[in-house]
Amino acid sequence: MVKKDIEWSQLGFSYIKTDKRYISHWKDGKWDEGKLVEDNTISISEGSTSLHYGQECFEGLKAYATKDGGIQLFRPDENAKRMQRTCEKIMMPLVSVEKFIDACMQVVKANEAWVPPYGTGATFYLRPFVIGVGDNIGVKPAEEYIFGVFGMPVGPYFKGGLSPVNFTTTDADRAAPHGTGKIKVGGNYAASLKSHSEAVDRGYADCIYLDPLTHTKIDEVGAANFFGITKDNKFVTPNSSSILPSITKYSLLQVAKEYLGMEAVEDDVYIDDLDKFAEAGACGTAAVITPIGGIEHKGKFHVFYSETEVGPVTKKLYDTLYGIQMGDIKAPEGWIYKVK
CATH class of the missing domain: 3.30.470.10 (Aminotransferase class 4, branched-chain amino acid transferase, N-terminal domain)
Incomplete structure (x- = not known):
């Protein structure tokens, strides 16, 4: 061909x-x-x-x-x-x-x-x-x-590929609890366009949506899911009724457990409790993994591992998942469908 x-x-x-x-x-x-x-x-x-x-x-x-x-x-x-x-x-x-x-x-x-x-x-x-x-x-x-x-x-969804980018929180809500946040309808994305544009205008890659009920917990990172690596090496990703169940996120939960030997959980991620994370990232089909350098919230900027370098655990997660997707690492049963 x-x-x-x-x-x-x-x-x-x-x-x-x-x-x-x-x-x-x-x-x-x-x-x-x-x-x-x-x-x-x-x-x-x-x-x-x-x-x-x-x-x-x-x-x-x-x-x-x-x-x-x-x-x-x-x-x-x-x-x-x-x-x-x-x-x-x-x-x-x-x-x-x-x-x-x-x-x-x-x-x-x-x-x-x-x-x-x-x-x-x-x-x-x-x-x-x-x-x-x-x-x-x-x-x-x-x-x-x-x-x-x-x-x-x-190519990569965010310019620069596997390099850290920064995000800011928004007061806007993309989806409501028990509404359409857990399904993939276009209206969810139309509802995100203005907040995304405002974040980009302020020099950030995208905005972070907090839970619409209390605005105290991270829900999603723009059109991707959030994950954090705690300082005691636990993989944590938000649990919410208004988050799209990302196939990449659930794959990473399994990769973290089975390939990296980490504890991996869905749990609340409070925006005022970012100090517990050594690393953070956004994940999804388009982005795969995008390392998060830092998050701005209400005038305060929190940096995770680095604004310029990828954290070691994030790098391992990316290399493992991407290796599985590319056929270089043996995949769990049923993950791969051969086209030819």
Whole structure:
């Protein structure tokens, strides 16, 4: 397979139109077989529920080129299950795990020339989505839906790759307790745009959301999950009803326990108790791990390990998880799906 002529190591996290994408329609109570298409535009009714009532969701996962020339997906079944939970919450038809994984594999195979080669630091990002469509006007579930998957090569989400960045807290709330924070709907991200922009304008990579009920505990780091390494070497990540259950976070919990021999827990992380952490980071599919240099809160700036160097435990966590994703380290049973 002849690869595209791209400076893979220079890629950022930006949209690139690739050759093929997958599309499937729900009508009359069932999904059709789905197919690959070249057109990267979708024509939908002006009455689509996705446009008016936010009846839509998405996922994000990656395909990785391995040293032996293969390509693999990392825990796509977990993305499929999370999409099912989202669809169920906002009354959209479920996409089966099998259909979800098959669609992702079809897109990767059809765009193999766009999958970054092993060792370049770039990966192939997949964006599955479900949207409510059709002629609607009342506040009710749509009668027709589209399930699609497209993909593109990407570099690191935050510029600089594995190097510390700084964050600031915000008084804004992205999601409510027991609301849509635990599902992956676009409205959660629309609700974060202003706070993100304000944080960037102040010189930070993104903002940190505190729990919406008391504003005393860390919930999420922008579009990623938070984790901290305590001074007695415990991996801690927030536990909250308004946090998206990150597949990367739960993978890191397992990696910390089984590969690094650490105690790893979900627990409250109080914003006024950051001194207990020797290191901290943000994690997610797009970012994988981004070390947190420091956090600004109410005029005070707390530095963790360093603003310029990656902490040793964070580095081990990253190297282990990334090694598993790239096929260089043996993965736990069921984590890897071979595309070829």
